Amino acid sequence: MCGIIALLLSNPDILASVELFEGLQILQHRGQDAAGIVTCGHKGRLYQCKGNGMVRDVFDQENLQNLIGSLGIGHVRYPTAGTSSNSEAQPFYVNSPYGIVLAHVCKELDKNGNLVNAEELKNSLDVKAHRHINTDSDSELLLNTFADNLQQTGKFRIYEEDIFTAIKGLYEQCTGGYACVAIIAGFGIIGFRDPHGIRPICYGTRLNHEGFDFMFASESVVLDALGFTDIRDINPGEAVIVTKQAITKRILVNWGELTPCIFEYVYFARPDSVIDGISVYRSRLEMGEHLADQVVKKCGKNLDIDVVIPVPDTSRVAALQVSHKLKIAYREGFIKNRYVGRTFIMPGQQMRRKSVRRKLNAMALEFVDKNVLIVDDSIVRGTTSKEIVQMARDAGAKKVYFASCAPPIRYPNVYGIDMPSRRELVAFGLDDDSIAKEIGADMVIYQDLNDLVTSCQKFNPNIAAFDCSVFNGHYVTGGVTNEYLDRLERSRSDLAKSSRENLHSPDTIGLHNFRYTSSQASLERNGRNGVKGVNGSLQY
Structure with a gap:
């Protein structure tokens, strides 16, 4: 099922990574297979750490300190029908346009099938937008759809209206159940939910001396535990954009009723959570x-x-x-x-x-x-x-x-x-x-x-x-x-x-740990057996 979290702190000198780490531990019941955090620091530079295993295994004090920035997103992945490859650990990112990072409550394009029209979207992105999808993850597909819609604006500088337009286009293109959090480098964090509200996501605020902190999470228990109040669910077809200056939200499509997944209440969610008022x-x-x-x-x-x-x-x-x-x-x-x-x-x-x-x-x-x-x-x-x-x-x-x-x-x-x-x-x-x-x-x-x-x-x-x-x-x-x-x-x-587990085993892939330098469109190999997965900084 997976769990997602996003955080924007009002104090630019405090690292978001510490509370993202704490939040992911609270969401550990939603995924024990892999975990990842991406933060955004000075001048829009992105820093990431992700890999296979429990939250406590992927992160330590050193790499949390290296995740620089007062805003970021995190993800925990549950053991899926697909592979356990580090390449499919989330969040995912693309460097064009602007530098975008996205985490999504569930994955596996052909396996979990949470996007019903995944094959059609993948072919369209490959042929029309020249965006190659590297994994079997729906998250990468959603990310590239969102990025392509933004790129079509042709603007050097991004505005809230452009983001809303891009997400509305995504709603019209992607059929299925999803809830997402995203970073646009140097801009802010975003949360949005599918037009039927199948997958859960909520948000809240926390007042301190510098102003308001803001958080998205899959379940309200994370917000409660970290001292956030005024907790609300994102509505079906709604997007919420948070920057240092403002919070902007808008219902972009209104196609039908809220129909949350009833299995959240039966099995997945923690009993101390409240989802869609229940x-x-x-x-x-x-x-x-x-x-x-x-x-x-x-x-x-x-x-x-x-x-x-x-x-x-x-x-x-x-x-x-x-x-x-x-x-x-x-x-x-x-x-x-x-x-x-x-x-x-x-x-x-x-x-x-x-x-x-x-x-x-x-x-x-x-x-x-x-x-x-x-x-x-x-x-x-x-x-x-x-x-x-x-x-x-x-x-x-x-x-x-x-x-x-x-x-x-x-x-x-x-x-x-x-x-x-x-x-x-x-x-x-x-x-x-x-x-x-x-x-x-x-x-x-x-x-x-x-x-x-x-x-x-x-x-x-x-x-x-x-x-x-x-x-x-x-x-x-x-x-x-x-x-x-x-x-x-x-x-x-x-x-x-x-068969997929054998295909994507470490011996087959031979590459576990590498650092992205996206502006150069290159991968620098750091070794064949890195235990922390994909770690390093993403430079834009």
Whole structure:
């Protein structure tokens, strides 16, 4: 899913990199595969550090001090269906026109498919604008589309009106779900969101002695933690431009309703975030309330459940509410190793199975001779669920019921979530009893889709609809054909992922660490095995 952040400080003598680093750590749950920061210093010079790994692994005190400037943007990438090449770590930049850097909440042109018309855009940029796309990232595609639109103004100096015009053109050209932050060297920072508001982004201000600091972030929890107030979501089709002198915002297109991705509330977002006016925590409590009703409906009033156990961490809030409503004891039966990443997006069934065992450990005293209701946020491939059920049985459970806070996932996501192909989804073509048999449970209980929508809508009735495409196959942007889904699924299969990982392995690439000097359009090789990825200054 990825996380983005942008910061502009009112005091030009303070480094933005320190708080960008802190913000990325808060957003670490949105991506553990790679991290990057680009800052802008004196006379528009850009400085960058990015590479594969967790935020704490990519950055240290020395390279944070070398990221000069009081404004910058950052990005964390989650393990995707594409490669783990350093070349695809964000933010991306182009030196023409002006020097532009962009970070985007999700990536992978053919893999995540968050831009539905990616191939068409790529061909157009290559042929008409002579802009070669070097990676499989939608972020690079968005960046070059934005840059090409700006270049068409033909102006030596840029103005807010030119930026708004360029972003409006991007909205008209790019079909899909995205939220972006950008730097224009020597000018300021920009945030914008797709016309349907599928992906989240918010902003806030912080008053100090020198004036106001300004921040964009994927989730409000970052702004809260760093002392920003007056937090607002960017509206669908809106762009916000922030310079040292002013904040300017404008809704550039108004094509339809706000339709945020409902999976943010189910799984991705931190519970202490508020997205589009909806508390993630309160929505998950409500999901537990409705899920308890589904348990009673499926099992009958004479429940033979002894204990409710969550799969940590995302389902914990809902499981508490299930326990409360059913008046059944709540227990922490699984202990989580927090240093293993999310499993459903890991490549290969065997790796996912091993990761579950390394990530969770069952405490036998909470399972032995008991009928347990395990609550999880969702069931995707079923690999994780199957391992969890088996762990419960190995720990001595008599019966294992498995409840999902989300409805059956039967369709791929095309707006940035790296879900597998339809045929790799355990719910594809199966009823509840068959799914229970597949994962080894005595019963599977799913959330009702209408109840899920109600759980979120209750806290912001102004949102008429959500993107629920993974559950119902309705893609809010349109343009998602069977041919597109077939191509997407071919690239998302485990075999395709494995082939790409081999193709982009370090031994194949032979180049990990280099410094850009963009004005000379050159790459200076610093070594074959640099552990920090792409580091250095970008000079304009």
